[in-house]
Amino acid sequence: MTRIRKISSFSSLTLYSIDLSSALALPFFQSLIxxxxxxxxxxxxxxxxxxxxxLIDNPSATFFARVTxxxxxxxxxxxxxxxxxxxxxxxxxxxxxxxxxxxxxTVKRIQKEKHHLYxxxxxxxxxxxxxxxxxxxxxxxxxxxxxHKSRV
Numbered sequence: 001m002t003r004i005r006k007i008s009s010f011s012s013l014t015l016y017s018i019d020l021s022s023a024l025a026l027p028f029f030q031s032l033i034x035x036x037x038x039x040x041x042x043x044x045x046x047x048x049x050x051x052x053x054x055l056i057d058n059p060s061a062t063f064f065a066r067v068t069x070x071x072x073x074x075x076x077x078x079x080x081x082x083x084x085x086x087x088x089x090x091x092x093x094x095x096x097x098x099x100x101x102x103x104x105x106t107v108k109r110i111q112k113e114k115h116h117l118y119x120x121x122x123x124x125x126x127x128x129x130x131x132x133x134x135x136x137x138x139x140x141x142x143x144x145x146x147x148h149k150s151r152v
Contacts, residue, residue, distance in 0.1 A: 017063055017064075055084055055144070055145050056084065057086065057144075058086055058087075058088040058089075061086055061087040061088035061141075062084060062085065062086050062087070062144075063084075063085045063087065063141065064082055064083065064084060064085070065082070065083045065085060065098065065105075065107075066080065066081070066082055066083075067079060067080060067081045067082075067083060067107065070123055070125075071106075071107075071108070071121040071122065071123050071125075071126045072096070072107055072108070072121060072122045072123065073122060073123050074122035074123055074124075075096060075109065075122035076146060076148075077096070077107065077122070077143075077146050077148075078148055080148070080149075081146050081147060081148040082146075082147040082148070083098070083107065083143050083145070083146055083147075084143070084144050084145040084146075084147070085098050085140070085141040085142065085143055085144065086141055086142055086144045087140065087141040087142075089141070089142040089144070091110055091139045091142050092110075093110060093111060093112045094109060094110065094111065095109070095110050095142050095143075096108070096109050096110075096142070096143040097109075097110050097139050097140070097141065097142050097143060098139075098140045098141045098142075098143065099119055099137065099138065099139050099140060100136070100137065100138040100140050101119070101129070101131070101135060101136070101137050102135055102136050102137075103136065105140065106119065107143065108120055108121060108129065109121075109122065110139065111128070116130065116131075117130075117131040118130055118131065119131065
């Protein structure tokens with residue numbers, strides 16, 4: 001089972017490191033799940049899945065963070081969601097990343113245009129952020145997964 005240890009907290013983001021010293025194998029339904037008519041073929045669970053192995057490629061560079069705010073809702077990232085962040089990945093254009101901007105962490109989509117860099121929210125209520133030489137700025141890590149409760 002993954003153990004989470006709080007490493008730092010800022011006004012908009014709390015970062016957690018992971019401990020993969022133990023594993024938790026959970027039941028895994030082998031067949032695909034139909035969103036249409038149910039399949040009567042599979043009546044039991046026979047495989048196990050370890051979410052650490054499925055979701056974390058680089059344990060020493062992977063962190064969790066809980067989302068606050070609503071600037072990324074059109075990207076499927078909601079208040080209270082947990083982000084899995086890999087700091088070892090090289091950020092590319094259109095990645096969703098954790099960025100350190102002027103003393104605060106934020107989650108935004110990266111957009112590179114010629115000699116300009118923008119952080120794009122995924123909510124029309126928020127404007128894009130143009131990064132200039134006057135900003136204190138760092139792309140801290142790339143979001144690899146979003147974990148959230150069903151919103152049914």
